Amino acid sequence: MSPILQARAVTYGKMDRHIFPFLRRESSPILKEISLDLQEGQTLGIIGASGSGKSTLCRILSGLVAPDEGQVLYQGQDLATAPVQVRKEIRPAIQMIFQDPYGALDPRQTVRDIVGEPLDPAPDRDARILTALKEVGLSADMADRYPRAFSGGQRQRIAIARALITRPSVIIADEAVSALDVSTQAIVLNLLLDLRQRHGLAYVFVSHDLAVIRHLSHHIAVLDQGRIVESGPASDILDTPTQPATKALLENTY
Numbered sequence: 001m002s003p004i005l006q007a008r009a010v011t012y013g014k015m016d017r018h019i020f021p022f023l024r025r026e027s028s029p030i031l032k033e034i035s036l037d038l039q040e041g042q043t044l045g046i047i048g049a050s051g052s053g054k055s056t057l058c059r060i061l062s063g064l065v066a067p068d069e070g071q072v073l074y075q076g077q078d079l080a081t082a083p084v085q086v087r088k089e090i091r092p093a094i095q096m097i098f099q100d101p102y103g104a105l106d107p108r109q110t111v112r113d114i115v116g117e118p119l120d121p122a123p124d125r126d127a128r129i130l131t132a133l134k135e136v137g138l139s140a141d142m143a144d145r146y147p148r149a150f151s152g153g154q155r156q157r158i159a160i161a162r163a164l165i166t167r168p169s170v171i172i173a174d175e176a177v178s179a180l181d182v183s184t185q186a187i188v189l190n191l192l193l194d195l196r197q198r199h200g201l202a203y204v205f206v207s208h209d210l211a212v213i214r215h216l217s218h219h220i221a222v223l224d225q226g227r228i229v230e231s232g233p234a235s236d237i238l239d240t241p242t243q244p245a246t247k248a249l250l251e252n253t254y
């Protein structure tokens with residue numbers, strides 16, 4: 001099996017150049033030589049203490065931010081240096097879902113506009129919006145309402161519909177269920193599992209909740225101060241951790 005998404009020796013955030021460009025002070029990078037593979041149709045769980053670099057890694061894997069060193073490869077193509085046409089084709093294939101279903105949706109846009117936003121104008125646009133809503137269990141009559149009319153779980157479904165509409169192969173979910181109450185979490189997780197099965201999606205799934213990670217992940221990578229200190233099959237990492245950082249996470253369920 002060949003990986004669909006790979007990080008190769010990714011280093012990011014080496015300098016405080018945004019604050020004092022003239023000083024160019026060397027600081028410890030946020031991410032250090034990160035290498036990982038995401039297999040097609042599988043889930044890679046990412047765990048790590050607060051500030052270990054999980055959100056930064058998500059932004060880099062999604063192509064929103066380019067690494068300072070190293071590469072992110074989608075089907076072997078470098079997100080940063082592939083020809084423009086290739087990058088244009090890759091962009092819709094990797095989508096992100098964020099933690100905050102309230103903050104992530106523009107309150108002034110209808111659900112139709114929010115879900116259709118990643119699509120270029122196309123004759124089948126409206127039909128695709130309604131299909132995406134149906135995929136996440138929302139009905140067509142919800143399309144003309146505004147986010148404020150929905151519960152947290154429904155808003156996260158809207159965010160998932162928006163991610164699905166470009167027919168991605170990879171979804172990167174950064175604490176995607178953390179803001180939801182436990183029973184809504186279970187419903188949204190089962191929806192994500194169902195979509196993985198139906199569309200052969202691969203997920204990078206960041207969560208501080210190890211039960212959630214165990215439920216979803218085939219493989220797990222443990223981040224500690226910007227480095228991957230341990231990675232492997234989910235059951236190995238969770239049942240027989242070898243690194244102090246992993247043991248601390250398991251003991252504290254931070």
Ligand SMILES: Nc1ncnc2c1ncn2[C@@H]1O[C@H](COP(=O)(O)OP(=O)(O)OP(=O)(O)O)[C@@H](O)[C@H]1O
Nearest residue numbers: 013030048049050051052053054055056057208223
């Ligand atoms: N824009 C930025 N400029 C400077 N430093 C940043 C920036 N974003 C994040 N950092 C720093 O990078 C480190 C990693 O942050 P990141 O948000 O990726 O960690 P995280 O593991 O997702 O944390 P949490 O679980 O608390 O969300 C932290 O030390 C943070 O202070």
